[in-house]
Amino acid sequence: xxxxxxxxxxxxxxxxxxxxxxxxxxxxxxxxxxxxxxxxxxxxxxxxxxxxxxxxxxxxxxxxxxxxxxxxxxxxxxxxxxxxxxxxxxxxxxxxxxxxxxxxxxxxxxxxxxxxxxxxxxxxxxxxxxxxxxxxxxxxxxxxxxxxxxxxxxxxxxxxxxxxxxxxxxxxxxxxxxxxxxxxxxxxxxxxxxxxxxxxxxxxxxxxxxxxxxxxxxxxxxxxxxxxxxxxxxxxxxxxxxxxxxxxxxxxxxxxxxxxxxxxxxxxxxxxxxxxxxxxxxxxxxxx
Numbered sequence: 001x002x003x004x005x006x007x008x009x010x011x012x013x014x015x016x017x018x019x020x021x022x023x024x025x026x027x028x029x030x031x032x033x034x035x036x037x038x039x040x041x042x043x044x045x046x047x048x049x050x051x052x053x054x055x056x057x058x059x060x061x062x063x064x065x066x067x068x069x070x071x072x073x074x075x076x077x078x079x080x081x082x083x084x085x086x087x088x089x090x091x092x093x094x095x096x097x098x099x100x101x102x103x104x105x106x107x108x109x110x111x112x113x114x115x116x117x118x119x120x121x122x123x124x125x126x127x128x129x130x131x132x133x134x135x136x137x138x139x140x141x142x143x144x145x146x147x148x149x150x151x152x153x154x155x156x157x158x159x160x161x162x163x164x165x166x167x168x169x170x171x172x173x174x175x176x177x178x179x180x181x182x183x184x185x186x187x188x189x190x191x192x193x194x195x196x197x198x199x200x201x202x203x204x205x206x207x208x209x210x211x212x213x214x215x216x217x218x219x220x221x222x223x224x225x226x227x228x229x230x231x232x233x234x235x236x237x238x239x240x241x242x243x244x245x246x247x248x249x250x251x252x253x254x255x256x257x258x259x260x261x262x263x264x265x266x267x268x269x270x271x272x273x274x275x276x277x278x279x280x281x282x283x284x285x286x287x288x
Contacts, residue, residue, distance in 0.1 A: 001111070002076045007099040007231045008039035011055070011253055012224040015041040016119040022109050024099075026081050032069065034083055034101040035059065035109055041117050043124070043253055044071035044100045044231075046091060047084050052131055052173040052252040057119040059102060059109070065118075066104050073231070074101035091232055091251070098232040125287070126175035128253040132222060133264040133285035134171065134178035135237060135248055136215055137208065138164035141266070141281065144207040151192025157246040166191060167279075173252065178283045185276030198279060201268040212264040218242050219259035224250075262286040 002024045010018050024036040045054040054071040072084035076097045082088070083101050091098050102117075109115070142160040153161040167182040184195050198204065220240030225247075227234040237250040239258070255261065263286040270279050 002036060002079070002081060002097055002099060003038050004097065005230050006097045007037065008229045009043075009100065009231050010039065010041045011043045011119075011124075012226050012235055014253070014256065016057075016121045016124055017041055018117045020115060020117070022111050022113040022115055024081065025107070025109055025111060026083075026101075028083055028101070028103050032103045032105060033107045033109070034074065034081070034103055035115075036074065036081070036099045036101055037115060037117070040100050040102070041119055042068065042071050042100055042102060043119075044073050045084075046073050046251060047087060048073075048090050049171075051134075051171045051178075052127055055119045055127075056123045057117065059104065060116040060118055061109065061113055064108075066108055068102045068104060070103040072101050072103065074099045092234070096232075098230070100231055123175065124253060125255075127173055128255050129261060129285045129287055130173045130175060130177045130283070131250075131252045132237075132239070132254045132258075133176075133261070133283050134173055134180065135246070135250070135254075136212060136239070136264055137178070137266050137281060137283040138180065139246060140208045140211040140215075141204075143211060144204055145193075145197055148194045148197030149192045150194060153192055157248050158241070158244055163193065166193075169278075176285045176287065180281045180283070182279040182281070183273075183276060184279055188276075195277065198268075198270060198277070201270060205266055205268055208266050209264075212266070215241050216258050216261050216264055219257060221257050222254050223256075224254060260288050262288050 018041040020037040020039040026034045028034040043055045058065040075087040156162040170181040223238045225236045
């Protein structure tokens with residue numbers, strides 16, 4: 001039976017193991033089974049904004065280890081469980097119950113089984129570093145492009161015009177880094193952005209990297225503030241930076257301190273697309 005309040009998640013606090021009970025088992029197609037637990041340390045991929053990949057790891061039952069081949073967000077209403085791309089609403093939508101669905105091969109588990117979740121901690125750490133670096137790179141990019149706006153624009157977590165939020169098309173977290181794709185087209189120009197600010201990408205990277213180096217050197221604390229314990233509860237990334245605290249809504253995982261990192265650096269590539277240009281920011285994180 002699917003938990004009434006959804007899955008309790010412990011990964012926001014950094015957990016990589018958890019012990020819980022199988023609450024629901026469903027056919028996920030392609031020879032896979034979706035296993036829903038009452039609580040889990042396993043971070044799933046969110047179909048609505050699939051920036052951070054799912055954790056890697058296993059479910060341990062009676063001494064046997066079962067590989068989790070994927071983990072996705074599931075949503076249920078009136079007892080019907082939908083998985084991943086089939087979920088028609090955003091996580092947290094009223095009237096729906098949201099769960100973490102651990103996808104495994106075959107059907108070796110049943111409701112009521114006690115399961116230990118074991119996450120690949122090294123892979124998690126690399127994704128966490130990449131996700132923290134991604135947020136900081138976006139803030140530094142916004143600051144570096146602050147003078148490129150001819151009109152007032154919505155601001156980011158540090159008060160700079162939010163280029164990242166207005167232009168982002170895709171963001172993907174990878175091990176020790178990220179890749180963000182921005183669209184520079186008529187819509188962005190109408191909002192007041194001057195694309196000539198992107199003519200010197202090497203200079204832009206230098207300004208962004210200088211700011212990132214200052215932030216990393218300061219070694220500020222990083223926190224995840226949780227509005228509750230379940231998957232659907234709101235979570236916010238917080239980072240102490242020189243003279244400010246950055247706060248961004250985020251369902252991913254992160255390092256605990258910028259002192260866990262040695263460097264964050266970005267590079268840029270631009271290409272022409274129909275109606276404008278595409279800017280790609282590649283962020284690389286070096287752990288301490």
